[in-house]
Amino acid sequence: MESLMVSYIDLETDMVEGMRLNIASLLLQCENGNVDETHEHVQYTVNDMGEKIMSLLADLENSTLTEKKEELKLKQAVRNSCIRLHDELFHLHVSIPKEQDRLELSFIASKKSQEKIQQSETYLEEHDLKHVFNVNGKSKYFVQMPIDSHLCSITAICVLPEGQVLVADFSNKKVKQLDKQYQVVSHLGVTGYPNDICQITSSVVAVTVEDVSINPPEVQFITVNTSQLVPAEKFNLQHK
Incomplete structure (x- = not known):
């Protein structure tokens, strides 16, 4: 602009x-x-x-002044639409934790968020605005542990409201908890290769686990304490 x-x-x-x-x-x-x-x-x-x-x-x-004016109007309209979509997503993001004890409302807010995210991505692609920010810097943190048998392979990351970061270490069949400095403070072995992590409540996550030796695949729930990961219930799936 x-x-x-x-x-x-x-x-x-x-x-x-x-x-x-x-x-x-x-x-x-x-x-x-x-x-x-x-x-x-x-x-x-x-x-x-x-x-x-x-x-x-x-x-x-x-002259081309008219074209410039029209281009400015179009860019302003796109900018306003981006701000509107951002505000709608932000309000949904704020409302989800508030409704975590009311599963129906939490589910509806999550689905609406997914729809808005898809709508936003489509809008950005249509207007060639996928690159809307610059990276000012980056940092690397190593989560390899001495007891790990294989080189870490991080397939998923989940950040909880209190700031805890969970990573799924696929090759070592572990879920690792990081503190705010991104140091490993706890870990939990799972029964197979973890593919993804999803936050369920402020202190519970679900992990999808799959292994050729496990039939069928599982969803493992994990309770996250301050510096401890505690396994909870799990259930099997009939598909990948």
Whole structure:
């Protein structure tokens, strides 16, 4: 928006300045005319100058300034739509934890969030706005533990409202809990390879577990304490 506004202003300034120079040139031609010219010829020169000035004004009116204005209006409309979608998602994000004890309302809010996220992604793709932020920096944190048999393979991450971070270590068949400094503070072995983690309540997550030796696959619930992961109930699925 800022870049477009600057280019619009620059273009407008250049075109107005160009028109001013053209008019000044026409006036100079009139002033330097031969004093012996007849009245009819002088009148023709004035009329011709007036027509040229009107032509310049028409060119300015029908110039790319109009296109720039329309482009600005479109960008402003897109910006407003992005702000609206963001606000709707934010309100849903705030409402979900408040309704966590009312499963029906929590479920509805979650589904609406998914719909809004899909709507937002579609909107951004249609307007070629997928890259709407810049990365100012990045940090790396290693969650490999000395007791791990294999190199970590993180397949999922889940952040709880209190700031605890859970990661699914696929290759080591573990769920690891990180503190706010992203250090491993606890871990829990699961019965198969964990594929994904989903928050259920403020302190309970569900983990999808799959292994060729497990038939069928499982969903394992885990209760998250301050620095401890406690296995809870689980159930089997008839599909991957």
